[in-house]
Amino acid sequence: MKNRILIVEDDEAIASAVALNLQVAGYDCAVFDDGRRAADSLQDDHAYDLALLDIMLPGADGFELFGYMEQYNIPVIYMTAKTDSASEIRGLRDGAEDYIVKPFDMLTLMVRIEKVLRRTGRLNTVYRVRDVELNSETKTVTKAGKPVYLQPLEFGVLLTLLKYKNMTVTREQLMTKVWGYDYVGETRVLDVKIFSLRKKLDLTDAIRTLPKLGYRLEER
Amino acid sequence: MKLWQKAAAVCAGVLALVVAACSVAMLLYARHTILDMSREQVKAKQRDLATSFSEMANYYLLEADTSPVRESLVDYCFTRFADDTSVLMQEGRTLSSALDIDPSRWLDPGTGDGSWEDRYGQRTYEGRIRGRDVFMAASQVSVRAERYAVYTVADVTDIHRDLRTMALIFLAVSLGGIALGAGAVTLLMRRGAKPLAALSDAARRIAGGAYDVRADVSTKDEIGALAADFNTMAAAVQSRVDELTETAQRQRLFIGGVNHEFKTPLTAILLHTRLLQKVNLTEAERAQSLTHIERQCTWLERLTQKLLRTITLDQEVEKTPVPARVLLDRVRASTQQIMADRNVTLLTDCDGSDLLADADLMQSLLVNLADNAGKSYDPDSPDRTVRLTVRGNVIEVKDAGRGIPPEAIERIFEPFYMVDKSRSKKLGGSGLGLALVKAIADAHGAKLEVESAPGKGTTFRVILPTE
Structure with a gap:
């Protein structure tokens, strides 16, 4: 099951970038550019795991939309250009899970989305690439239905690559996420883990090395 | 020390000085006049006595009269004109006197003792004798080749006492006047300073940020005019501050607007750039992203130009x-x-x-x-x-x-x-x-x-x- 995310943002360029990014990372997205229309659509379809709301919207603004989201029990993250603390406080006191101020970085937004989904128990725990399936809950990996044993570090690297599928993850980001600290110095150990993942799961062409940038798990 | 206190003190001081000077001058003048008058009276009395006595004695006495006859006649003639101030003496002997003193001890017209002799041959003495203030005048008269000294001795103690009483009354009146004047001046100054205190209070409160405060002073004097000017100034300051606050507010809103308007296109550009950098997109998606970036950049460029024009328009x-x-x-x-x-x-x-x-x-x-x-x-x-x-x-x-x-x-x-x-x-x-x-x-x-x-x-x- 993919997580479904509602995006309400009147700026088409931002909406398309966020939606594209989330889609390639394995989310389903619905985009609206008008608050009123988004609210109306909820009557027919409100099976969303999360809503990303702009605050300044035509039709109905983000704070108004929040009422509808609450009704259908959809957690909310505000995407706002308003930096004044008053609107932040209002947004959070009303019960929004989080907010992110423009201009924001997509990876930051995705980390926040993931946190909210986990906190509300909606996070998809099963990730797939080709015939490989990873369950982050049971910490198991199967290939074509057969269990494959991975070392803890290998599991961590694969999980991170799967979470940000189709996106480039830098070596530093991988080290930080898997090893849990700002790893400085020797990163050869990462190359070793990637090598063994490719071999064990037959993902040699799927895990791409982008010189000077990092790695990317591709599936299109 | 406050201004009104200083002013009151100076005024009271000047008042005291003037009153004291006037009192002393008047007192001295009065004393001089009164004493002079009493002296002239005594001198005139003595002159009358001497003249009357000598004329009568010369008329009654004969050169050949023997001593006892002569003496009783002289005595008779003298007592006709004498009163309780008159003394008649001959060569240190008292012939007739209503007094129990010997005036020749202080004044002897025959020897040239005492004060200078005037054109009537009259001499005077002034001084204290046995606790009394005394003024005496004397002159020599000759009766049939014999010389006599005629005295008028006046007790002027009462006059001196009256003069002292008068000085005391003067002093009391002066002190009362000074006290009254100083009190009035103090009161006046204090009342005059009250609007100043109100002004000072208003100024302090305005300095503290309460720009709508005005001095409540409605006197019609210079302080009232000052207060009116002060209030005009406060109003000008208030309107200027309001203006500046409004300008600042407008600028804050403007900057907030600029900030907000720039953030959305920047976010879009950033997101699409990262998308192109990090995600394996299809050719169509790639082209779409680039179009978005181009559009946002064009728009930012236009925004910047207009912004610049709006801002730089402040010049003439x-x-x-x-x-x-x-x-x-x-x-x-x-x-x-x-x-x-x-x-x-x-x-x-x-x-x-x-x-x-x-x-x-x-x-x-x-x-x-x-x-x-x-x-x-x-x-x-x-x-x-x-x-x-x-x-x-x-x-x-x-x-x-x-x-x-x-x-x-x-x-x-x-x-x-x-x-x-x-x-x-x-x-x-x-x-x-x-x-x-x-x-x-x-x-x-x-x-x-x-x-x-x-x-x-x-x-x-x-x-x-x-x-």
Whole structure:
């Protein structure tokens, strides 16, 4: 099951970038550019795991939309250009899970989305690439239905690559996420883990090395 | 020490000095006059006594009279004129006296003792004898070849006592007067200083930030005038502060608007750049991302230009006479493409007058108004005309588009205000066009008028100053 995310943002360029990014990372997205229309659509379809709301919207603004989201029990993250603390406080006191101020970085937004989904128990725990399936809950990996044993570090690297599928993850980001600290110095150990993942799961062409940038798990 | 205390002290001091000087002068004069008078009286009395006595004695006495006869006759003659101040002596012997003192001890007219002799041969003495103040006058008279001394001895103790009493009364009256005067001066000064305290209090409170405080002083003197001036100043300060606060507020809003308007395109550019950098996109997705980036950049560029123009307009504009026809031709040329794209006709008309303006800025103003007028038409509007007319010093831009809702009219010149945000964004609006128009009009000292009815159209009028 993919997580479904509602995006309400009147700026088409931002909406398309966020939606594209989330889609390639394995989310389903619905985009609206008008608050009123988004609210109306909820009557027919409100099976969303999360809503990303702009605050300044035509039709109905983000704070108004929040009422509808609450009704259908959809957690909310505000995407706002308003930096004044008053609107932040209002947004959070009303019960929004989080907010992110423009201009924001997509990876930051995705980390926040993931946190909210986990906190509300909606996070998809099963990730797939080709015939490989990873369950982050049971910490198991199967290939074509057969269990494959991975070392803890290998599991961590694969999980991170799967979470940000189709996106480039830098070596530093991988080290930080898997090893849990700002790893400085020797990163050869990462190359070793990637090598063994490719071999064990037959993902040699799927895990791409982008010189000077990092790695990317591709599936299109 | 407070000012009113100082002033009161000085006034009281001066008052005391003047009163004291006057009192002393008067006292001395009175004393001199009174004593002189009493002396003259005593002297006159003695002169009368001596004259009367000698005339009578010379009349009654004969040269041949024997001593006892002579003595009783002299005594008789003297007592006829004598009173309780008179003494008659002969060579140190008292012949007749109502007193128990021997005046020759202090004054002897025969020996030249005592004070100087005047033209009547009279001598005087003044001094204290046995605890009494005494003034005496004496002279020698000769009666039939014998010389006698005639004295008038006056007790002037009472006069001296009266003079002292008078001095005491003077002192009391003076002190009372000084006290009264000082009190009055103090009171007056204190009352005079009260408005100053009120002024000082008001000044302190204004300094503390309460700019609406005024000094409540309504006296009609210089302090009242000062208070009025002070209040005028406070009002000026208040209005200036209000003005500055408002300007600061406007600038804060403006900067907030700039911040907000820049963030959205920047976010879009950033997101799409990262997308291109980090995600394996299809060719179509890649092209779409690039288009988004290009559009946002173009828009940012336009925004920046308008922003710069709006901000730098604070400088003085250079007004020169510009023929209206030339200005309208320039506006037409620079809006030709955009009007054609929107399928809008721009009609210009002028009366051949010259406009006193900065040609570039006025062109920018009119292009903005004409552009707005063009945007006011919905795609399906039948009549699509913008009329740009110059009559004398009045320029008019008129459309028959969708109009402005009445509640929005007073906000349309605010930076980044848009009546319908999503609509104006789609048409490439920055929210700065009319703010720029207003800034240019203000820089020219021109008046801006708007008439609009929803669904009927809008007319903008720029009225340039005529001087």
